[in-house]
Amino acid sequence: MRLRQGLVAAAVVAGLAYLALRTPDPTPAQPSPVHRRDFLAMGTLVSISAYRGDAVSPEQAEQALGDAERSLLDFEHRWSAWGEGELGRINRKLAAGDTVGIPPDMQDLFGLAMEQTRKSRGLFDARIGNLVWLWGFDDESRYRSEPPPAAEVQAALAPLRGAREFEPGKPYGPAPGVAWDFGAIAKGYAVEQAVAQLKRAGLPDVIVNAGGNLRAVGRHGDRPWRVGIRHPRAKSPGEVLAALNTDGDEAVLTSGDYERYFEHGGRRYHHILDPRSGEPARGFQSVTVVTRDAALADAASTALFVAGPEHWRDIAARLGTDRLLLVDAEGRVAVTRALAPRLEFAPGIQYQVVE
Amino acid sequence: MTVADRIVVVAASLLVGILFARYWGPAVPAAAVELRSGREVVARYPLDRDRRVDVQGRLGVSVLDIRDGRVRFIASPCRNKVCIHAGWLRHSGEAAACLPNRVSVSLIGGVEAEFDAVAF
Numbered sequence: 104m105r106l107r108q109g110l111v112a113a114a115v116v117a118g119l120a121y122l123a124l125r126t127p128d129p130t131p132a133q134p135s136p137v138h139r140r141d142f143l144a145m146g147t148l149v150s151i152s153a154y155r156g157d158a159v160s161p162e163q164a165e166q167a168l169g170d171a172e173r174s175l176l177d178f179e180h181r182w183s184a185w186g187e188g189e190l191g192r193i194n195r196k197l198a199a200g201d202t203v204g205i206p207p208d209m210q211d212l213f214g215l216a217m218e219q220t221r222k223s224r225g226l227f228d229a230r231i232g233n234l235v236w237l238w239g240f241d242d243e244s245r246y247r248s249e250p251p252p253a254a255e256v257q258a259a260l261a262p263l264r265g266a267r268e269f270e271p272g273k274p275y276g277p278a279p280g281v282a283w284d285f286g287a288i289a290k291g292y293a294v295e296q297a298v299a300q301l302k303r304a305g306l307p308d309v310i311v312n313a314g315g316n317l318r319a320v321g322r323h324g325d326r327p328w329r330v331g332i333r334h335p336r337a338k339s340p341g342e343v344l345a346a347l348n349t350d351g352d353e354a355v356l357t358s359g360d361y362e363r364y365f366e367h368g369g370r371r372y373h374h375i376l377d378p379r380s381g382e383p384a385r386g387f388q389s390v391t392v393v394t395r396d397a398a399l400a401d402a403a404s405t406a407l408f409v410a411g412p413e414h415w416r417d418i419a420a421r422l423g424t425d426r427l428l429l430v431d432a433e434g435r436v437a438v439t440r441a442l443a444p445r446l447e448f449a450p451g452i453q454y455q456v457v458e
Numbered sequence: 459m460t461v462a463d464r465i466v467v468v469a470a471s472l473l474v475g476i477l478f479a480r481y482w483g484p485a486v487p488a489a490a491v492e493l494r495s496g497r498e499v500v501a502r503y504p505l506d507r508d509r510r511v512d513v514q515g516r517l518g519v520s521v522l523d524i525r526d527g528r529v530r531f532i533a534s535p536c537r538n539k540v541c542i543h544a545g546w547l548r549h550s551g552e553a554a555a556c557l558p559n560r561v562s563v564s565l566i567g568g569v570e571a572e573f574d575a576v577a578f
Contacts (some may be wrong), residue, residue, distance in 0.1 A: 118475050332577050361578075364540070
């Protein structure tokens, strides 16, 4: 009897050990309803995730994702500041002293950018193309490893004071020294367009994430899309400050000093340039905006980052955005009262709720 | 010990075992890594075998280290090494890129990631 009990016990222990230590089969029994595609576009890594409902076949879903990818690559070509596309052509004409007609299908983004420039009192400004070019942040193939000479920064900055504004329907120029760079709003605008395109293709449940400029619509089956907000000093891509279950129609955009930067003389030089000084803005590590419209949120996160810990409230009020997560230069985390109830902070993250 | 006792013991053990496997079994954070150069997927490797992989990019060769079910960049011909600073990728859905070299990696498969996307 002892022996038998012993055998039973041994069998139970062995069974448990097997279950605990086995490697579960990683291949799911059914094809995943989530279709995903990662690719490089607009100078960053773009991810599209789509939860496929029964109305669409897996092949149709893959086709739609492929179409969205091509649209984003076309968008990149059209809007890159110094490429062979339309915006490159506009900037080269402006550099030559010409006045340029803005094509009808580009008017919308020019208009949005100008409006955000006015509202943010110039803290966001798409007319800083020459400054961005000088710092080399527009093109990953010629990143710098030391800041440009101060005199060159000032020379790129001078034409911005009192620079001509874009007026819808009218040609732009002459504007010597002005070049347009939509890097701080175009990704938000592009993800809006991609989401709309996927919806038309029968995929209303998608996340389009262009380097942290993220638009989530619909749901992941029977649960909401769950989004992480990256820790600005993360040691791995999975390290987040907080999680957010999206409400089915939301944009989450972060401007951070860790996306494009170099270090020189112990100092970090990043891509969010202050149009007043011509230098990388100091004061924040990251600013996250949660709102409905990704294009506006993209410009807003940049303007708030530039405004810094002293002045962000004023700019947020002017831009009409109040759901914000802010990490200052010392790493202190603040969340606005409007956003706080929505976030689940990661273990160990200290934060302050602010008005 | 009666027959009924044994049935109860075995049934309870099985239940504990099943629950254990279901909730505390070793997670597979991701099953494979997908490596891309420019627009092309150049390779997929399972994460259960350690290896180093060279990926030819626009500027040169990026080196990826696959180890203990994780992957990271360990060398790349770029200037600022943002790809290497990105650190280890562990979970399905995580991705990193060396933008200058146009080499990017994503983790795929395995258990569903905690996040559907990360705003970074």
